[in-house]
Amino acid sequence: MAVKIFIKRVVKENKAKDLLPFFRQLRNLASSQPGYISGETLKRTDNPDQYLIISSWQSLDSWEQWAVSRERIEIQNEIDDMLDEEATYEIYKHG
DSSP states (O other): OOEEEEEEEOOOOHHHHHHHHHHHHHHHHTTTSEEEEEEEEESSSOOOOOOEEEEEEEHHHHHHHHHTTTHHHHHHHHHHHHSSSOOOEEEEEOO
């Protein structure tokens, strides 16, 4: 069953320029992973420090395999070092 992953990140505006290439790099790598469907990055209009990344996967298993991959973890660690708060992850499936 398909799932959507919602990743919320708080990024101070002065760091956004440095982080956006990492977001693109993650999406580019994810797009070649088995089970990846799509992804997008959204910036809140009323709070520009907040980003929401939405990633769609064919199954929870596909997402979990990507989530623990060495490639993803290495890039995610670099992102985490620049965030003001820890990223939050929420996983949803169609009801």
